[in-house]
Amino acid sequence: MSPEYYSIAEVADILSVSKETLRRWDNNGTLIPQRHPINNYRVYHKSQLEHFEQAQVLFNSNWDNEISIKPNRNYRLLELFAGAGGLALGLEKAGFESVFLNEFDKHACNTLRTNRPNWNVVEGDVADIDFTPYKNKIDILSGGFPCQAFSYAGKKLGFEDTRGTLFFEFARAVKETNPKVIVAENVRGLLNHEDGKTLSAIKNVIDELGYELIEPRVLKAVFYQVPQKRERLFLVGIRKDLTGDAKFTWPSPFTRILTLKDALKKGVLYSTDVPDSIGQSYPKRKKEILALVPQGGYWRDLPDDIQREYMQKSYFLGGGKTGMARRLSWDEPSLTLTCAPAQKQTERCHPEETRPLTVREYARIQTFPDDWSFSGSITAQYKQIGNAVPVNLAYAVGRALIDLLNQLDKSFSADLDDLPVTRQESQLMLC
Known part of the structure; x- marks a missing residue:
């Protein structure tokens, strides 16, 4: 689509509404699409969207300036719950040096070591690690701690009250x-988990530790050069003795919404079409049924008798269940990737071929480079990719963090000593 015209799917993503909502707006006159002057498709002109705040952010993006942000010096990163490296790789791309990465999963650790032999990967339970050798020797601590339930009974939920959870270890x-700075990412659901009490407890602990928390924000990966409708909650904290005049600014969006075609075909993201790789396949009957689903469609696009066969009892339940029997579209971003592309509740069928997405297709949608290999069984590889932070989203956040640290360095003289811990010594930190 040209820079002046936006498809219905693009506008739905830009405004964070459903296509059904756009159809209602069309019917009631709120926002009526027009015909494209060349191909006659129903589209929206840029001028129709300019009064929407979400569209203004996109149209007035500072992306081109932010892409040039570079570190003033070598900033050191320690990461927990590193997974297959999506967050660490994006932060590395922004200019961080990873000096310590902890991960429990053996396959993910092998992935990290295979792709970055120079990274200090410490495999094991985070609860068994002593981090004190790194005191005052890192600039940023990052990680996506899994969200576990806290016990709230009569507690204010300070640091000690979170003991036994992975957030406590973070x-x-x-x-x-x-x-100097901490950054944590999590699922959007953390915002409202336990009616907001979980996030409130986390905020209390961050404050107790001496950090000023930037108001947490849900970032939509589709705005940050990621062809996927994935959302992640980010929390950024600055040590209170350093805040001064430094200001953290959330990254600006990329200038357009990327699609599945951008992920799997040669173009703005990759210099070649997606390479061949291993992938799961459908059982015979399931393949026959999914072959009937049109591009961008799902189970409601099947004949009624096939709907009943495929959905079984779910046919009679409420809700759209739009992930079931879902075939992706070339011209839209992918739905959020899960850990299993052939799972019935969350189908991710290729737009043309009747099969689940392959491992490399999965990796591209998460914006991993093609030379980033994954270790373990095919199930383990899908799981690592599905759980990852999209690399380009991490890259965008990383540039914002670099800018923050550059500001902090201007306001306060750097006082970090040379890092004394060798890889061998770090293994001794495990009990």
Whole structure:
């Protein structure tokens, strides 16, 4: 689509509404699409969208300036719950040096070591690690701690009250290392988990540890050069003794919404079409049924008798269940990738061929480079990719963090000592 015209799917993504909502707006006169002057498709002109705040952010993006942000010096990163490296790779691309990465899953650790032999990957339970050798020797501590339930009974939920959860281990690492900045990412659901009490407890602990928390924000990967409708909640904290005049600014969006075609075909993201790789396949009957689903369609696009056969009892339940029997579209971003592309509740069928997405297709949608290999069984590889932070989303956040640290360095003289811990010594940190 030209820069002046936007498809219905693009506008739905830009405004964060459903296509059904756009159809209602069309019917009631709120926002009526027009015909494209060349191909006669129903589209929206840029001028129709300019009064929407979400569209203004996109149209007035500072992306081109932010892409040039570079570190003033070598900023050191310690990461927990590193997974297959999506967050670490994006932060590396922004200019960070990863000096310590912890991950429990053996396949993910092998992935990290295979692709970055120079990275200090420490495999094991985070609860068994002593982080004090890194005290005052890192600039940033990052990680996507899994969200576990806290016990709220009569508690204000300070640092000690979160003991036994993985967030406690994240907070303990912060306490033991004293980084300038902390960044954590999590699922959008954390915002409303336990009616907001979980996030409130996390905020209390971050404050107790001596960090000023930027108001958490849900970032939509589709705005950051990621061809996928994935959302992640980010929390950024600055050590209170350093805040001064430094200001953290969330990254600006890319200038357009990328699609599945951008992920799998040669273009703005990749210099070649997606390479061949291993992938799962459908059982015979399931393949026959999915072959009937049009591009961009799902189970409601099947004949009624086939709907009943495929959906079984779910046919009679409420809700759209739009992930079931879902075939992706070339001209839209992918739905959020899960850990299993052939799972019935969350189908991710190729737009043309009747099969699940392959491992490399999965990786491209998460914006991993083609030379980033994944270890373990095919199930383990899908799981690592499905759980990852999209690399380009991490890259965008990383540039914003670099800008923040550059500001902090201008306001305060750097006082980090040379990092004394060798890889061999770090293994001794495990009990």
